[in-house]
Amino acid sequence: MTRWLRVFFVGGVIAYRGLFNWIRPAMYIPTMLGSPLFQLIFFTKLGQYAHAQSRDFYVVGNSVQVCAMSSLYGMTMSVANERWFGTLGPLLASPANRAAVFLGRGLPVLANGLLVSAFTFGAGVLLLGFRPGLGALPALALILVITVASCTGLGMLLGSIGLRAKDVFFASNLAYFLMLLFCGVNIPLDVLPSWMSLVGRCLPLTHGIAAARDVAAGAPLSQVAGLVWTEAGVAAAYALAGFVSFRWLEHASRRSAVLDTY
Amino acid sequence: MIEAIELRRTYRTTTGVIRRRPLDVEAVRGVSFCVERGELFGLLGPNGAGKTTTIKMLITLLLPTSGQARVLGCDVVENAREVRKRIGYVFGGDRGLYERLSAYDNLRYFAELYGVSGQKQRARIDEVLELVGLAGREKERVEGYSRGMRQRLHIARGILHDPEVVFLDEPTIGVDPVGARGLRQTIADLVAAGKTVLLTTHYMFEADALCDRIAVIAKGEIVGEGTPAELKARVVEGRVTEIEVFGADQVTVERVRALEGVTAVAVENRDQKQILVVQATGERELTAPILAVLNGVEVVRVSSREPTLEDAYVALVGGE
Numbered sequence: 001m002t003r004w005l006r007v008f009f010v011g012g013v014i015a016y017r018g019l020f021n022w023i024r025p026a027m028y029i030p031t032m033l034g035s036p037l038f039q040l041i042f043f044t045k046l047g048q049y050a051h052a053q054s055r056d057f058y059v060v061g062n063s064v065q066v067c068a069m070s071s072l073y074g075m076t077m078s079v080a081n082e083r084w085f086g087t088l089g090p091l092l093a094s095p096a097n098r099a100a101v102f103l104g105r106g107l108p109v110l111a112n113g114l115l116v117s118a119f120t121f122g123a124g125v126l127l128l129g130f131r132p133g134l135g136a137l138p139a140l141a142l143i144l145v146i147t148v149a150s151c152t153g154l155g156m157l158l159g160s161i162g163l164r165a166k167d168v169f170f171a172s173n174l175a176y177f178l179m180l181l182f183c184g185v186n187i188p189l190d191v192l193p194s195w196m197s198l199v200g201r202c203l204p205l206t207h208g209i210a211a212a213r214d215v216a217a218g219a220p221l222s223q224v225a226g227l228v229w230t231e232a233g234v235a236a237a238y239a240l241a242g243f244v245s246f247r248w249l250e251h252a253s254r255r256s257a258v259l260d261t262y
Numbered sequence: 263m264i265e266a267i268e269l270r271r272t273y274r275t276t277t278g279v280i281r282r283r284p285l286d287v288e289a290v291r292g293v294s295f296c297v298e299r300g301e302l303f304g305l306l307g308p309n310g311a312g313k314t315t316t317i318k319m320l321i322t323l324l325l326p327t328s329g330q331a332r333v334l335g336c337d338v339v340e341n342a343r344e345v346r347k348r349i350g351y352v353f354g355g356d357r358g359l360y361e362r363l364s365a366y367d368n369l370r371y372f373a374e375l376y377g378v379s380g381q382k383q384r385a386r387i388d389e390v391l392e393l394v395g396l397a398g399r400e401k402e403r404v405e406g407y408s409r410g411m412r413q414r415l416h417i418a419r420g421i422l423h424d425p426e427v428v429f430l431d432e433p434t435i436g437v438d439p440v441g442a443r444g445l446r447q448t449i450a451d452l453v454a455a456g457k458t459v460l461l462t463t464h465y466m467f468e469a470d471a472l473c474d475r476i477a478v479i480a481k482g483e484i485v486g487e488g489t490p491a492e493l494k495a496r497v498v499e500g501r502v503t504e505i506e507v508f509g510a511d512q513v514t515v516e517r518v519r520a521l522e523g524v525t526a527v528a529v530e531n532r533d534q535k536q537i538l539v540v541q542a543t544g545e546r547e548l549t550a551p552i553l554a555v556l557n558g559v560e561v562v563r564v565s566s567r568e569p570t571l572e573d574a575y576v577a578l579v580g581g582e
Contacts, residue, residue, distance in 0.1 A: 003377045011374040018360030086357030095346040096375040254325045
C-alpha cells in the first residue's frame with residue numbers, strides 16, 4: 001500500500017514536472033493565468049454590454065470553466081507526452097501499479113486547476129466587483145474541487161487517447177471550446193437547442209457551474225446536493241473511461257504493437 | 263536465466279493506398295536460445311533482423327505470436343509483472359528520458375516505479391550514478407546532457423532496482439569512441455558484479471570484446487551461435503583477402519564471388535576506392551585467381567589476414 005501511495009503522490013508530482021510543457025513561469029503565467037483572466041473579462045463585459053445575464057453569471061461560469069486550461073491541456077500533456085519523450089517504453093516495462101501511475105498524474109493537475117480557478121475568481125472580485133458571501137466560500141470551494149476533478153477526468157480520457165493518436169491537442173482544443181459553448185458557461189442551458197443541452201449534461205462542468213452559481217447567490221449546499229453528486233458521478237465516469245482506455249491501449253500495444261514505445 | 267523457445271512475432275500491416283490489403287510481416291521466425299546465469303550474451307544482426315523485436319518480447323512489451331520465453335523461470339506472457347520486477351532494460355538513443363527533469367529526478371521517478379523504498383533511494387541513486395560516471399552532474403537537467411551522458415543515465419535507470427538480468431539494446435549507438443569505451447567498461451562491470459546481460463549491438467569489436475556467447479540473427483532467424491572464437495572458426499576456416507581497387511563494377515564483384523572456394527565477398531566504399539573483402543574456405547591461395555578476374559581494374563593493394571568476427575558475421579548474414 002505504501003508503494004501504491006508513493007507512486008500515486010510522489011510519482012505523480014515528478015511525472016507532472018517532467019511532462020507538463022507550460023511549467024516554466026514564462027509559459028505558465030500567460031497561458032494559465034493570462035488567458036483565463038482575459039476570457040473572464042471578455043465574456044463578462046460582453047454579457048454586460050448585451051444585458052443578457054447578470055455579472056455574477058459570467059464571473060462564476062468562466063471562473064469555473066477556466067480550470068479546463070489545466071485539466072484538459074495539463075492532463076493531456078501528463079499522459080500523452082510519454083509518447084513524445086519516448087518514455088512510454090520504460091514506463092510500461094516497469095512493474096508499477098498502473099492505477100497509481102495514471103491516477104496520480106491527476107493530482108497535480110487538479111491542484112493547478114484549482115489555482116487557476118481561484119485566481120480567476122479573485123480577479124472577478126478585484127476587477128469586476130463579484131462579491132459572494134463569506135459563508136458561501138466553503139461550499140463554493142467544495143464544488144470547485146469536484147468540478148475540477150470532473151474536468152480532469154475528461155483530460156485523462158483525452159491523454160490516454162493521445163498515447164495512440166498523434167495530434168491529440170487538436171481534441172483538447174476542441175473539447176475546451178465545446179465546453180465553453182455546451183456547459184452553460186456563458187449561455188444558459190435552457191436557451192440552447194435541446195440536443196446541445198443534452199450533450200452539455202453529459203460533459204464535466206455543467207452541473208458544477210450550476211451548483212456554484214446557486215451557492216454564490218446564497219443557496220445552502222444541501223439545496224444543490226443533487227447537482228454536486230451528479231458532477232462527482234461525471235468525474236468518476238470520465239476518470240474510469242480514461243483508465244480503461246489506458247489499460248486497453250497498453251494491452252493492445254503488447255498484442256498488436258499499436259503504441260510507439262521506443 | 264533467459265530462455266527463448268521457437269519465438270515468433272508477426273506484425274500485421276497494410277499495403278496499397280486506395281485498396282488496402284493486409285500484409286503479415288514476420289519479424290522473428292522461430293528464435294531459440296538460452297542465456298546462463300552471469301553470462302553476457304550478444305545478439306548480433308543487421309537492421310531489421312529482429313533483434314529489438316526479440317528483446318521487446320523478452321521484456322514483456324510485446325506478446326509473441328507463438329513460442330515461449332522465460333526469464334528467471336517466469337513466463338513473459340503469463341507472469342509479466344514478476345518478470346518486470348526482476349529485469350532492467352536499456353536502449354540506445356537520445357530519447358526515453360524526462361528532458362526537463364534532472365538526472366536525479368529521472369532516477370527518483372523510476373525508483374518509485376520499481377518500488378525502491380524511500381530510505382534506500384538516496385544511497386542507491388548515488389551508487390548507480392557513481393557506477394556510470396555521472397556523480398556530480400546529477401542535478402543538471404537532462405536536456406543539457408550529451409548523448410554519452412544520456413546513455414549513461416539510461417544504464418543507471420536500467421540497473422537502479424538491482425535487477426538480476428539486464429537487457430541492453432544497442433547501448434553504445436551514436437556515442438563517441440571515448441564515451442563508448444567507458445560504456446563498455448560499465449557493461450563489463452555489470453557482468454563482474456554477477457548480472458546476466460543480453461546485449462544487442464552492431465559493433466563487432468564490441469561483441470568480440472564483451473560477449474561470452476553470441477547469436478547472429480538475420481531475417482528473423484538465428485543463423486549462428488557460439489563463442490566469438492567458435493563463430494570465427496566455424497564460419498571462416500580459411501583466409502580473408504582484402505583488395506583495394508578503383509572502379510570495380512558489380513559484374514566484376516560477381517565474378518570474384520563466383521570463384522571456386524570463395525564463400526563471401528563484401529564491398530566497402532571509401533571515397534573513390536573500393537575494398538573487396540573476400541572470404542575463402544581452407545588454405546586456398548586466392549590472390550592470383552582474384553587478380554586474374556580483376557583484369558582491367560586498377561588494383562592498389564592486396565593483403566591477406568586472419569578472419570575477424572566481422573568476417574564471420576558477414577558470412578553468416580549473407581554479405582549484407
